[in-house]
Amino acid sequence: EAGVAQSPRYKIIEKRQSVAFWCNPISGHATLYWYQQILGQGPKLLIQFQNNGVVDDSQLPKDRFSAERLKGVDSTLKIQPAKLEDSAVYLCASSLVSPLAIATGELFFGEGSRLTVL
Amino acid sequence: AQKITQTQPGMFVQEKEAVTLDCTYDTSDPSYGLFWYKQPSSGEMIFLIYQGSYDQQNATEGRYSLNFQKARKSANLVISASQLGDSAMYFCAMREGDNYGQNFVFGPGTRLSVLP
Numbered sequence: 001e002a003g004v005a006q007s008p009r010y011k012i013i014e015k016r017q018s019v020a021f022w023c024n025p026i027s028g029h030a031t032l033y034w035y036q037q038i039l040g041q042g043p044k045l046l047i048q049f050q051n052n053g054v055v056d057d058s059q060l061p062k063d064r065f066s067a068e069r070l071k072g073v074d075s076t077l078k079i080q081p082a083k084l085e086d087s088a089v090y091l092c093a094s095s096l097v098s099p100l101a102i103a104t105g106e107l108f109f110g111e112g113s114r115l116t117v118l
Numbered sequence: 119a120q121k122i123t124q125t126q127p128g129m130f131v132q133e134k135e136a137v138t139l140d141c142t143y144d145t146s147d148p149s150y151g152l153f154w155y156k157q158p159s160s161g162e163m164i165f166l167i168y169q170g171s172y173d174q175q176n177a178t179e180g181r182y183s184l185n186f187q188k189a190r191k192s193a194n195l196v197i198s199a200s201q202l203g204d205s206a207m208y209f210c211a212m213r214e215g216d217n218y219g220q221n222f223v224f225g226p227g228t229r230l231s232v233l234p
Contacts, residue, residue, distance in 0.1 A: 033222065035224075041226060041227070042122075042209050042224040042225050042226045042227045043163075043209070043224045044224075045221075045222065045223065048221075048222075056221060089161060091163065093163075095222075104151060104153075104168040104170070105151060105213060106153055106165045106168060107153075107163075107165070107211075107222060108165075109162065109163035111161065111162060112161055112162075114161075
């Protein structure tokens with residue numbers, strides 16, 4: 001079974017430039033999360049999708065961050081314009097959700113996209 | 119308010135010894151799940167163990183066990199017989215609500231260093 005795919009793995013940009021990250025979740029996983037992980041800290045939720053609808057984007061800085069999940073499969077996270085404090089690893093995760101499933105609902109993570117803003 | 123608290127920023131343990139990583143959580147939802155993840159220096163997030171709020175017994179997975187004390191709202195991870203490869207960041211996380219893809223929050227993490 002293929003895991004969560006993310007690209008690019010690394011990106012270096014200058015402040016005020018824009019960047020986009022792509023995520024393809026595990027097939028069949030309805031829920032998709034984007035997390036921001038600053039060095040030495042725990043992942044912080046940016047946005048959560050259920051299929052192609054937004055469940056929670058309360059911590060997404062909407063003046064500069066946007067995300068979409070067209071057709072309820074892959075997703076794109078965009079930052080425009082980037083600030084120095086956006087330097088972080090952006091983690092995408094997906095989970096299997098079902099009221100009938102006995103799965104624990106754990107998150108499956110991609111390898112992350114490391115952003116450096118100069 | 120922090121939903122997940124991990125009070126140990128760093129821990130050291132001698133190889134082959136056991137170590138306990140602390141986690142306390144805060145929720146008013148009667149249904150929730152608690153998770154531990156390991157993040158080595160390579161950056162990948164590895165799922166270790168899960169405990170459901172209604173589970174009567176503490177979860178175990180190989181060398182990992184979860185000391186679940188519901189009344190105290192704690193979910194400590196116990197690693198037995200530590201190995202050098204256990205050196206990593208460890209995150210406690212909580213999913214509130216049932217298995218409908220609800221809110222999933224992480225703690226700040228504990229960095230574990232295993233000494234030879």
